[in-house]
Amino acid sequence: MMLNRLAGLLLKVRRWVVQLAAFGLWNSLLFPGLKALPCPALNCYGCPFAVVACPIGTLQHFIVIREAPFYMLGVLGIIGALVGRISCGWLCPFGFLQDLLYKLKAPKLRLSNRFGWLRYAVLVVLVGLIPFFTLEPWFCKLCPTGTLEAGIPWLALRPDLRHLAGWLFWSKVGILVFFLAWMVFTRRPFCRFVCPLGAIYSLFNRFSALQLRVDESACARCDRCQEVCSMDIRVYENPQSGQCVRCLECVRACPKGAVRLAGAEE
DSSP states (O other), X not given: OHHHHHHHHHHHSOHHHHHHHHHHHHTOOSSTTOTTSBOSSOOOTTSTTOOSBOHHHHHHHHHHTTOOOHHHHHXXXXXXXXXXXXXXXXXXXXXXXXXXXXXXXXXXXXXXXXXXXXXXXIIIIIIIIHHHHHSSOHHHHHOHHHIIIIIHHHHHHOGGGGGGOOHHHHHHHHXXXXXXXXXXXXXXXXXXHTOHHHHHHHTTTTTOSEEXXXXXXXXXOOOHHHHHOXXXXXXXXXXXXXXXOOOOHHHHHOTTOOEEEEETTO
Protein backbone atom coordinates (compact mmCIF):
# COMPACT_ATOMS: atom_id res chain seq x y z
CA MET A 1 0.00 0.00 0.00
CA MET A 2 2.80 2.43 0.88
CA LEU A 3 4.57 1.74 -2.40
CA ASN A 4 1.38 2.32 -4.36
CA ARG A 5 0.98 5.66 -2.62
CA LEU A 6 4.57 6.52 -3.52
CA ALA A 7 3.83 5.66 -7.14
CA GLY A 8 0.79 7.93 -7.14
CA LEU A 9 2.73 10.78 -5.54
CA LEU A 10 5.57 10.59 -8.05
CA LEU A 11 3.13 10.74 -10.94
CA LYS A 12 1.66 13.96 -9.57
CA VAL A 13 4.91 15.93 -9.36
CA ARG A 14 7.32 17.25 -11.95
CA ARG A 15 10.47 15.15 -11.95
CA TRP A 16 12.76 18.12 -12.59
CA VAL A 17 11.45 19.77 -9.42
CA VAL A 18 12.43 16.73 -7.36
CA GLN A 19 15.80 16.48 -9.13
CA LEU A 20 16.56 20.15 -8.46
CA ALA A 21 15.45 19.85 -4.84
CA ALA A 22 17.64 16.76 -4.38
CA PHE A 23 20.67 18.58 -5.76
CA GLY A 24 20.03 21.43 -3.35
CA LEU A 25 19.59 19.06 -0.42
CA TRP A 26 22.78 17.07 -1.06
CA ASN A 27 24.78 20.31 -1.43
CA SER A 28 23.04 22.76 0.88
CA LEU A 29 25.21 22.96 4.02
CA LEU A 30 21.89 23.09 5.90
CA PHE A 31 22.72 19.96 7.85
CA PRO A 32 26.43 20.03 8.75
CA GLY A 33 27.93 16.97 10.35
CA LEU A 34 25.98 14.46 8.25
CA LYS A 35 28.80 13.40 5.94
CA ALA A 36 28.82 9.99 7.59
CA LEU A 37 25.44 9.41 5.92
CA PRO A 38 25.57 8.12 2.34
CA CYS A 39 23.80 9.92 -0.45
CA PRO A 40 21.41 7.60 -2.33
CA ALA A 41 22.75 9.00 -5.62
CA LEU A 42 26.12 9.94 -7.13
CA ASN A 43 27.14 13.19 -5.41
CA CYS A 44 30.76 14.02 -4.65
CA TYR A 45 31.84 14.00 -1.00
CA GLY A 46 34.56 16.51 -1.89
CA CYS A 47 32.12 19.19 -3.04
CA PRO A 48 32.64 22.25 -0.79
CA PHE A 49 28.88 22.38 -0.20
CA ALA A 50 28.17 18.63 0.18
CA VAL A 51 26.43 17.44 3.33
CA VAL A 52 26.40 13.70 2.59
CA ALA A 53 28.94 11.08 1.52
CA CYS A 54 29.31 9.60 -1.96
CA PRO A 55 28.37 5.89 -1.86
CA ILE A 56 31.01 4.92 -4.43
CA GLY A 57 33.67 6.94 -2.65
CA THR A 58 32.71 5.22 0.60
CA LEU A 59 32.96 1.78 -0.99
CA GLN A 60 36.43 2.59 -2.30
CA HIS A 61 37.51 3.87 1.10
CA PHE A 62 36.73 0.55 2.72
CA ILE A 63 38.32 -1.35 -0.16
CA VAL A 64 41.52 0.69 0.20
CA ILE A 65 41.74 0.09 3.96
CA ARG A 66 40.94 -3.60 3.34
CA GLU A 67 37.73 -3.70 5.35
CA ALA A 68 34.36 -5.08 4.26
CA PRO A 69 31.91 -2.21 3.49
CA PHE A 70 28.95 -3.87 5.22
CA TYR A 71 27.29 -0.58 6.19
CA MET A 72 27.44 0.92 2.70
CA LEU A 73 26.36 -2.28 0.98
CA GLY A 74 23.51 -2.60 3.45
CA VAL A 75 22.23 0.91 2.71
CA LEU A 76 22.44 0.39 -1.05
CA GLY A 77 20.82 -3.03 -0.69
CA ILE A 78 17.85 -1.62 1.24
CA ILE A 79 17.31 1.17 -1.29
CA GLY A 80 17.63 -1.21 -4.22
CA ALA A 81 15.33 -3.83 -2.69
CA LEU A 82 12.62 -1.25 -2.06
CA VAL A 83 12.66 0.95 -5.16
CA GLY A 84 15.28 -0.44 -7.58
CA ARG A 85 17.12 2.17 -9.59
CA ILE A 86 14.68 4.99 -8.94
CA SER A 87 17.37 7.12 -7.22
CA CYS A 88 19.11 7.43 -10.59
CA GLY A 89 15.99 8.84 -12.21
CA TRP A 90 14.86 11.19 -9.46
CA LEU A 91 17.67 12.02 -7.02
CA CYS A 92 20.97 12.06 -8.93
CA PRO A 93 22.45 15.50 -9.75
CA PHE A 94 24.60 14.11 -12.55
CA GLY A 95 21.60 12.35 -14.05
CA PHE A 96 19.69 15.65 -13.89
CA LEU A 97 22.52 17.38 -15.73
CA GLN A 98 22.41 14.75 -18.46
CA ASP A 99 18.66 15.20 -18.87
CA LEU A 100 19.14 18.97 -19.24
CA LEU A 101 21.98 18.80 -21.75
CA TYR A 102 20.12 16.30 -23.95
CA LYS A 103 17.35 18.88 -24.36
CA LEU A 104 19.74 21.17 -26.27
CA LYS A 105 19.09 21.33 -29.98
CA ALA A 106 21.65 19.14 -31.71
CA PRO A 107 21.74 15.99 -33.86
CA LYS A 108 20.93 13.00 -31.66
CA LEU A 109 22.93 9.77 -31.63
CA ARG A 110 21.05 6.63 -30.59
CA LEU A 111 23.28 3.93 -29.10
CA SER A 112 22.26 0.40 -28.25
CA ASN A 113 21.99 -0.53 -24.58
CA ARG A 114 23.82 -3.78 -25.27
CA PHE A 115 26.96 -1.95 -24.16
CA GLY A 116 25.45 -1.44 -20.73
CA TRP A 117 27.69 -4.21 -19.37
CA LEU A 118 30.52 -1.68 -19.38
CA ARG A 119 29.24 -0.13 -16.14
CA TYR A 120 29.69 -3.49 -14.41
CA ALA A 121 33.27 -3.58 -15.68
CA VAL A 122 33.82 -0.10 -14.23
CA LEU A 123 32.36 -1.27 -10.91
CA VAL A 124 34.54 -4.37 -10.69
CA VAL A 125 37.77 -2.98 -12.13
CA LEU A 126 37.89 0.75 -11.36
CA VAL A 127 35.94 0.73 -8.10
CA GLY A 128 37.05 -2.66 -6.81
CA LEU A 129 40.21 -4.27 -8.15
CA ILE A 130 42.42 -1.29 -8.97
CA PRO A 131 41.80 0.48 -5.61
CA PHE A 132 42.39 -2.82 -3.80
CA PHE A 133 45.82 -3.31 -5.36
CA THR A 134 46.96 0.32 -5.60
CA LEU A 135 45.43 1.54 -2.33
CA GLU A 136 44.10 4.58 -4.21
CA PRO A 137 40.42 5.42 -4.97
CA TRP A 138 40.87 5.60 -8.70
CA PHE A 139 37.25 5.99 -9.66
CA CYS A 140 37.08 9.12 -7.48
CA LYS A 141 40.29 10.39 -9.03
CA LEU A 142 38.76 10.20 -12.53
CA CYS A 143 35.04 10.67 -11.84
CA PRO A 144 33.56 13.55 -13.91
CA THR A 145 31.01 14.19 -11.16
CA GLY A 146 33.83 14.85 -8.73
CA THR A 147 35.57 17.17 -11.17
CA LEU A 148 32.41 19.19 -11.71
CA GLU A 149 31.26 19.32 -8.08
CA ALA A 150 34.58 19.36 -6.24
CA GLY A 151 37.71 19.91 -8.33
CA ILE A 152 36.59 22.96 -10.30
CA PRO A 153 34.68 24.65 -7.41
CA TRP A 154 37.62 24.26 -5.02
CA LEU A 155 40.02 25.90 -7.48
CA ALA A 156 37.48 28.66 -8.09
CA LEU A 157 37.04 29.29 -4.35
CA ARG A 158 40.68 28.84 -3.37
CA PRO A 159 43.11 30.58 -5.75
CA ASP A 160 45.97 29.47 -3.49
CA LEU A 161 45.31 25.87 -4.57
CA ARG A 162 45.53 26.47 -8.30
CA HIS A 163 49.24 25.78 -8.47
CA LEU A 164 48.46 22.20 -7.43
CA ALA A 165 46.48 21.53 -10.62
CA GLY A 166 48.70 19.14 -12.56
CA TRP A 167 48.30 16.52 -15.28
CA LEU A 168 45.79 14.48 -13.28
CA PHE A 169 43.47 17.44 -12.77
CA TRP A 170 43.57 18.41 -16.44
CA SER A 171 43.00 14.78 -17.41
CA LYS A 172 39.91 14.84 -15.20
CA VAL A 173 38.75 18.05 -16.89
CA GLY A 174 39.21 16.38 -20.27
CA ILE A 175 37.08 13.42 -19.17
CA LEU A 176 34.40 15.78 -17.90
CA VAL A 177 34.34 17.79 -21.13
CA PHE A 178 34.08 14.57 -23.14
CA PHE A 179 31.03 13.41 -21.19
CA LEU A 180 29.39 16.85 -21.19
CA ALA A 181 29.65 16.95 -24.98
CA TRP A 182 28.40 13.37 -25.31
CA MET A 183 25.37 14.15 -23.12
CA VAL A 184 24.15 16.65 -25.70
CA PHE A 185 23.94 13.98 -28.41
CA THR A 186 23.07 10.78 -26.50
CA ARG A 187 20.63 10.11 -23.69
CA ARG A 188 22.39 9.71 -20.33
CA PRO A 189 25.59 8.08 -21.64
CA PHE A 190 27.29 8.13 -18.24
CA CYS A 191 24.33 6.42 -16.56
CA ARG A 192 23.96 3.82 -19.29
CA PHE A 193 27.56 2.82 -19.88
CA VAL A 194 29.77 3.98 -16.99
CA CYS A 195 28.10 4.66 -13.64
CA PRO A 196 29.05 2.00 -11.05
CA LEU A 197 26.31 3.11 -8.65
CA GLY A 198 23.75 2.55 -11.37
CA ALA A 199 25.29 -0.88 -11.93
CA ILE A 200 24.67 -1.75 -8.28
CA TYR A 201 21.08 -0.50 -8.25
CA SER A 202 20.28 -2.17 -11.58
CA LEU A 203 20.84 -5.57 -9.99
CA PHE A 204 17.69 -4.98 -7.92
CA ASN A 205 15.27 -3.81 -10.60
CA ARG A 206 13.93 -7.29 -11.29
CA PHE A 207 13.31 -8.01 -7.60
CA SER A 208 12.52 -4.64 -6.01
CA ALA A 209 9.25 -4.05 -4.20
CA LEU A 210 8.40 -1.21 -6.59
CA GLN A 211 7.88 -2.50 -10.13
CA LEU A 212 6.93 -1.33 -13.59
CA ARG A 213 4.00 -3.23 -15.10
CA VAL A 214 2.98 -3.42 -18.74
CA ASP A 215 -0.51 -4.54 -19.75
CA GLU A 216 0.31 -6.64 -22.79
CA SER A 217 -3.29 -6.62 -23.99
CA ALA A 218 -3.39 -2.81 -24.02
CA CYS A 219 0.14 -2.12 -25.29
CA ALA A 220 0.17 -1.09 -28.97
CA ARG A 221 3.99 -1.25 -29.25
CA CYS A 222 3.97 2.24 -30.70
CA ASP A 223 7.39 2.94 -29.12
CA ARG A 224 6.14 6.12 -27.49
CA CYS A 225 7.76 4.80 -24.31
CA GLN A 226 11.17 4.73 -25.98
CA GLU A 227 10.71 8.23 -27.39
CA VAL A 228 10.35 9.71 -23.90
CA CYS A 229 12.60 7.30 -22.01
CA SER A 230 15.71 8.92 -20.51
CA MET A 231 17.55 5.59 -20.94
CA ASP A 232 16.28 4.91 -24.49
CA ILE A 233 14.58 1.55 -23.81
CA ARG A 234 11.39 -0.09 -25.04
CA VAL A 235 9.66 -0.68 -21.74
CA TYR A 236 7.29 -3.35 -23.09
CA GLU A 237 10.24 -5.59 -23.99
CA ASN A 238 11.47 -5.77 -20.40
CA PRO A 239 9.72 -3.63 -17.76
CA GLN A 240 12.31 -4.67 -15.16
CA SER A 241 15.35 -3.86 -17.30
CA GLY A 242 18.48 -3.00 -15.35
CA GLN A 243 18.79 0.12 -17.50
CA CYS A 244 15.44 1.50 -16.31
CA VAL A 245 15.80 4.38 -13.82
CA ARG A 246 12.06 4.49 -13.09
CA CYS A 247 11.74 8.06 -14.35
CA LEU A 248 8.05 7.28 -15.08
CA GLU A 249 8.03 9.27 -18.31
CA CYS A 250 6.69 6.16 -20.07
CA VAL A 251 3.82 5.93 -17.58
CA ARG A 252 2.86 9.53 -18.27
CA ALA A 253 3.25 9.28 -22.05
CA CYS A 254 1.72 5.90 -22.91
CA PRO A 255 -1.36 6.68 -25.07
CA LYS A 256 -3.03 3.42 -24.05
CA GLY A 257 -2.26 3.63 -20.35
CA ALA A 258 -0.54 0.26 -20.63
CA VAL A 259 2.44 1.12 -18.41
CA ARG A 260 2.09 1.68 -14.68
CA LEU A 261 4.14 1.66 -11.50
CA ALA A 262 2.97 -0.60 -8.69
CA GLY A 263 4.03 -2.75 -5.78
CA ALA A 264 5.53 -6.14 -6.57
CA GLU A 265 2.70 -7.92 -4.75
CA GLU A 266 0.23 -6.94 -7.49
